[in-house]
Every structure is written in C-alpha cells, then in structure tokens.
Amino acid sequence: MRKKLGLGIMLLLILVLAACGEKSxxxxxDKLAGNLEKMNGYKAEATMSLQTGEESxxxxxxxxxxxxxxxxxxxxxxxxxxxxxIILKNEDGVFVLTPALNKSFKFKSEWPNNSSQPxxxxxxxxxxxxxxxxxxxxxxxxxxxxxxxNYQNNNNLPxxxxxxxxxxxxxxxxxxLDKDKNSVVEVQFSSFELDPEFAGDTFEIEKNMTSxxxxxxxxxxxxxxxxxxxxxxxxxxxxxxxxxKEIETDNGKRxxxxxxxxxxxxxxxxxxxxxxxxxMVPEQVNGEIVDLGFTMGALSDASLxxxxxxxxxxxxxxxxxxxxxxxxxxxxxGQEIK
Numbered sequence: 001m002r003k004k005l006g007l008g009i010m011l012l013l014i015l016v017l018a019a020c021g022e023k024s025x026x027x028x029x030d031k032l033a034g035n036l037e038k039m040n041g042y043k044a045e046a047t048m049s050l051q052t053g054e055e056s057x058x059x060x061x062x063x064x065x066x067x068x069x070x071x072x073x074x075x076x077x078x079x080x081x082x083x084x085x086i087i088l089k090n091e092d093g094v095f096v097l098t099p100a101l102n103k104s105f106k107f108k109s110e111w112p113n114n115s116s117q118p119x120x121x122x123x124x125x126x127x128x129x130x131x132x133x134x135x136x137x138x139x140x141x142x143x144x145x146x147x148x149x150n151y152q153n154n155n156n157l158p159x160x161x162x163x164x165x166x167x168x169x170x171x172x173x174x175x176x177l178d179k180d181k182n183s184v185v186e187v188q189f190s191s192f193e194l195d196p197e198f199a200g201d202t203f204e205i206e207k208n209m210t211s212x213x214x215x216x217x218x219x220x221x222x223x224x225x226x227x228x229x230x231x232x233x234x235x236x237x238x239x240x241x242x243x244x245k246e247i248e249t250d251n252g253k254r255x256x257x258x259x260x261x262x263x264x265x266x267x268x269x270x271x272x273x274x275x276x277x278x279x280m281v282p283e284q285v286n287g288e289i290v291d292l293g294f295t296m297g298a299l300s301d302a303s304l305x306x307x308x309x310x311x312x313x314x315x316x317x318x319x320x321x322x323x324x325x326x327x328x329x330x331x332x333x334g335q336e337i338k
Contacts, residue, residue, distance in 0.1 A: 059077055
C-alpha cells in the first residue's frame with residue numbers, strides 16, 4: 001500500500017513539474033497573438049543603435065499605438081536635432097513629419113503592414129507567426145525567437161532575434177542581423193505599457209507639428225545660415241564621382257554630385273531650412289516610406305529623397321534598382337577624401 005501511495009505521489013509530482021516546465025514555441029506564439037488581440041494599444045520607449053561601417057549611431061524612439069490603425073513613432077536623432085522625425089498614421093493617412101523644419105509629407109502607403117518594423121510589437125509578432133521555420137529558445141528572463149525579416153527592397157538584413165520578457169510577454173530587445181548573422185540594428189526597450197490612456201490629439205498632425213512637449217525643437221531659428229556640409233555615399237554601386245557642381249540659390253548653395261560607371265546616378269544636396277509656420281500643409285508624395293536607418297526617406301521608381309545632417313538630399317537614377325538606391329542613400333555619411 002505504501003509503495004502504491006509513494007508511486008502515486010511521484011507521478012503527481014512529475015505531472016506538476018511538467019505543467020510548470022518551460023513553454024514551447026507554439027505556447028509562447030499563441031500567447032503573444034492572444035495579447036495582441038486583447039490589447040487596445042501600447043506606449044513604449046526604446047533606443048535603436050545602428051552599426052554603419054566602423055561607427056555606431058544611436059536614436060531614441062517613442063512609440064504610441066492605438067487600436068486599430070493609429071500610430072505615432074518619434075525618431076529622436078540626438079546628433080541632428082533638425083533631423084528628428086515623427087511617423088504618424090491616423091484616419092487621414094500616413095505622414096512623415098519634421099517639426100523642427102515645419103515640413104510634413106503624406107504618403108499613400110500600407111505602412112507599417114508592408115514591411116518588418118523592429119520597434120513595433122505587432123510587426124514582431126506577425127513575423128514570428130508567419131515564419132514556420134522560426135527557431136526558439138528560453139533564457140532565465142526571456143523567450144527568444146529568431147525569424148526571417150520582411151524588409152521591402154532590402155535583402156541585406158534577412159534575420160532578426162526577438163527577446164520577449166517572460167512575465168509580461170512584451171518585447172525587451174530586437175537584433176536585426178545581416179546574412180552572416182552579425183547584428184546591424186539593435187533595439188533596446190526601456191519601457192512598455194499596455195492599454196495606456198491617450199490624449200485626444202495624440203495622433204493629430206497639428207499637435208505633433210507645434211507642440212514643444214515632443215522634446216525636439218519646433219520651428220527652428222530661421223537665422224541659422226550654416227554652411228552646407230557636403231556628404232558623399234560610401235556605397236557607390238560600382239561607379240565613381242565624375243563631376244561636382246555648385247549652384248548658388250536664393251536659399252544658399254546647392255551641390256550636384258554626378259557618378260558614372262556600372263550604375264549612373266546623381267546626388268543633389270542643400271541646406272534644409274525651416275519653412276514658415278504657415279507652410280505646414282502636408283506635401284503629397286508619390287512614393288513609399290523607406291527606412292534609411294538614420295532617417296526616413298520617400299522612394300519612387302527613379303528617385304529617393306530624405307533629410308539628414310541639416311541637409312535635404314535627392315538621389316536620382318534610371319540605372320539603380322530600388323534596393324541599390326536605398327543602399328547608396330543609407331551610406332551617405334562620409335565626407336570627401338582629399
């Protein structure tokens with residue numbers, strides 16, 4: 001009798017321990033999907049670091065999401081205050097705002113559903129659910145998935161590691177990897193709040209273009225007449241600089257760089273001066289939003305434009321593919337070698 005009782009207790013303990021064991025990939029994926037379905041939105045703060053060549057750049061990110069399709073993502077560039085941007089999605093469409101310059105662009109875009117987004121909770125979960133070959137492991141504090149990414153027009157970052165907090169099932173860290181599994185982009189979440197309260201104007205253009213509570217300068221000093229600092233692409237698609245032309249305009253100097261070789265292209269840059277407050281009507285863009293790492297750009301079939309380093313850039317080419325245009329634009333961080 002005692003043997004049977006002891007055996008029964010042992011079996012019970014085994015069942016209890018098994019029930020308390022580590023969760024499977026399917027268990028965690030189902031829990032993440034269920035949380036997304038139940039929640040009404042979230043607020044999060046994170047730091048995104050980019051490894052570009054020998055240098056690393058860091059950006060602060062503030063994310064607000066209200067179910068179903070309201071988003072506000074502040075990309076805070078500490079080195080280039082004028083370059084800080086807001087991606088806004090509301091019932092009127094998708095916008096990229098540069099409050100310091102009173103500039104805004106409206107896109108006909110499926111963002112954020114048309115591409116992986118390493119700082120958006122639902123995008124990370126979507127990538128997990130859609131990758132049947134995703135790998136899974138657990139650590140002391142995290143559930144870790146490695147999945148394929150879905151970056152439109154960019155095949156250089158095919159993988160990502162996603163770390164979820166074991167208790168809250170919220171993202172803690174994301175590493176976007178190159179083809180050799182080296183980390184190129186890293187997002188570290190410092191806070192994540194589910195089902196927060198939002199002010200009524202959180203997702204309105206006027207609020208985001210004029211409010212000083214953003215923590216970035218708004219309506220920058222128009223007396224800023226800084227000299228144009230010319231930057232050159234480090235990635236040139238097999239071409240070389242063949243001509244540098246400088247033109248004086250009413251707003252200062254414009255520089256036109258012409259590259260020729262395997263793929264011909266032209267890069268134009270000039271100072272990004274602040275527009276008057278009356279010019280805050282969004283400019284319609286016939287293109288798609290693309291992430292250049294340090295800023296957002298507007299990509300069409302034969303051109304790509306963006307703002308960074310206090311400059312406005314315009315890249316044009318009939319030869320470059322969309323992916324090559326993004327690679328060239330993303331590398332415009334170098335200065336001319338004397």
